[in-house]
Amino acid sequence: MKADLILAGGVVRTLGRGGLKRFTHLAVAGGRVLAAGGADVMELRSSRTRVLALRGAAVLPAFNDAHAHVVYYGLTRFGADLGPARDVAGIVERLRAHGRRLKSGEWQQGMxxxxxxxxxxxxxxxxxxxxxxGSRPAFIDERGGHSRVANSAALRAAGITASTPDPAGGRIGHDPDGAPNGLLQEGAMRMVADVQPLPDRRRRSQAIQLAQKLLLSRGITSVGAAVNRGFADDLFCYQRLAMDGELHMRVNEFLSWELLEAASSLGVHAGFGGDVVRAGPIKVFIDGGAERVVMRSGGGLWRTLPDELNALVKRASDAGLQVAAHAIGDGAIEAMCDAVEAAGARGMRHRVEHCTICPPDLRRRLARLRMVAVMQPLAVRAPRVAPGVFPEVDREDFAPHRGLERAGVRIAFSSDLPVTPDPNPWAGIRAAVEDEINGIRVLDALRAYTAGGAYASFEETLKGTLEPGMLADLQVYAADPLAGPQPGWDGLRPQAVLLGGVLVSGSL
Ligand SMILES: [Zn+2]
Known part of the structure; x- marks a missing residue:
């Protein structure tokens, strides 16, 4: 077989068995890697082969962001951007300015x-x-997606009054006199979200395209598309975009727990679909965010009680479906281990999303149950940049990348976009590498952002390295990122990104 494309004369790292070993040439044929090696790779050239001189540029496998809210991120682009607000007046001002662009009666959102x-x-x-x-219903989201505020009109639309009880897994905020103050946490957010008009498919497709542009510009060609609710519409939109030739990334679409019955009655198994759009894990929330994470020492908020969780994991496992469980606190992680063990579902690669507070005994259990920890490496910086958000724990048990790895747990890295507003993996890789307590090697951090995500979606024989036979999903940097100082990584951008050997972002 001859090559369609040869990238010649650069620093090529496949991140395969050879680790950080450097090659100079990479050949691509039929969308896959044909060979990585030295100048001898040029022997795969034919008259139809396109040869690109890298002139010292560096090639790496493209990134896999294993947990990013693709549609939600895109939808935030249509709401008021409340990120820069420094005080409540700033929020009010931003909502006022954004509201001028809305039609009368249209709900307002801000994030x-x-x-x-x-x-x-x-x-x-x-x-x-x-x-x-004024009288326009508005519903704004705190970053992190675990807490929102509704205005009076939105509370009215949802029928929430002083006498409305907290729903299961959620909390309604109250003034001292008992009147609702607008704050809705965790499961209570649903009460308003359920009466809010849903964005239509056109808007969702636009949202996907906005997110795609951002992800590709950061070298991310594979994404675990996280969801919080059961919208089969999203799957439809990805498929439609793929059929129209507008989808230029590979999507492992999470299915909300609300779709479990539908998916299992259709016979959908983990990985159903293809290498462009596939059915991902069933997503369930065990604990909340921030101060509502469930700890073994007590406290926190169960969004799904252990009994319900056991039933769900059993049902999904029996149907051949993987589960991705949001669990930040050690109590929540333990509950997921219990559920997987009770279901006899060892080896199904059930995922713990976040896995932030994980002491040694739970690391060993995760390894024994062959579960995957899907983490956000930037969490390492959380105690410093957002003190008091998480419970105080031994730093060794917080974002324990090294401990998990030593225990033998597979780690996949992710941004949790838009919780992290910029999904650039390099900032997270740097955080994971520079961490003085739980730091890991550069190679392992890179693998967590490439092969790790592929393993989590059962695609490790298809992508995640640039070894021969793997999909030619790759990124090109003007200079070798691993030769430069790490502080430069935060702003690092690939010059070109290829999906299956085809340019999808930047230029060559
Ligand atoms: Zn998330």
């Missing part, structure tokens, strides 16, 4: 603030939102 980052160190009150929105 990206952090209550702990506001001068008042509290979320806005519904009456403060009302100042900007």
């Amino acid at each position: 990206g603030y952090r209550a702990s980052g506001l001068a008042e160190r509290r979320p806005p009150h519904r009456l403060e939102l009302d100042e900007a929105t």
Whole structure:
């Protein structure tokens, strides 16, 4: 077989068995890697082969972001951007400006603030939102996606009053006199979300395309598309875009726990689909975010109680479906281990999303049950940049990349976009490598952002390295990133990104 494309004269790292070993040439044929080697790779050239001189540029496998909210990120681009607001007045001002662009009666959305980052160190009150929105219903999201504030009109639409009880797995905020203050946490967010008009398929497709542009520009060609709700519409939109030739990344689409019955009755197994759009894991929330994570020492909020979780993991496992469980605290991670063990589902690669507070005994259990830890390496910086958000624990048990690896747990890295507003993997790789307590090697951090995600979606024989036979999903950097100082990694961008050997971002 001859090559369609040869990248010649650069620094090529396949990240395969040879680790960080450097080659100079890479040959691609039929969308896959044909060979990686030295100048002898040129023997695969024919008259039809395109040869690109790398002139010292570096080639790496493209990244796999194993957990990013693709559609949700895109939808935030249509809401008010509340990320830069420094105080409640800033939120009100931004909502007012954004509201001028909306049609009358249209719901208003806004995203990206952090209550702990506001001068008042509290979320806005519904009456403060009302100042900007008047009678228009508005529902804004705190960064992290675990807490929202509804204005008075939105609370009214949902029928939430002083006498409304907390739903299972959720909390409604109240003023001292008992009136709802607009704050809805975890499962309670549903009460308003359920009466809010849903974005249509056109808007969802636009959202996917916005996210795709961002992800590709960061060298990410494979994504685990995380969801919080059961929208079969998203799967439809990915498929439609793929059929129209508009999808230029590979999507492992999570299915909300609400789709478990539908998926299993259709006979959908983990990995159903192809190498472009495939059915991913069933997503379930065990604990909450921030101060609502479930710890063995007590506290936190169960979004899914252990009994329900056991039933769900059993049902999914019996149907051949993988489960991705949101679990941040050690109590939640333990509950997931219990559920997988009780279901006899060892080896199904059930995933723990976040896996942030994980002491040694749980690391050993995860390894024994052959589960995957899908982590956000930037969590390493959380205790410093957002103190008090997570429970105080031994730093060795917090974001324990090294400990998990030593225990033999497979790790996949991810951004959790838009929780991390910029999905650039290099910032996370740097954080994971420079961590003085739980630090890992550069090679292992790179693998967590490439082969790790492929393993999590059962595709490790298809992608994640640039060894011969693997998909030619790769990225090209003007200079070798591994030769430069790590502080430069935070702003690093590939010059070109190829999917199956075809240019999908940048230029060559
Ligand atoms: Zn997430």
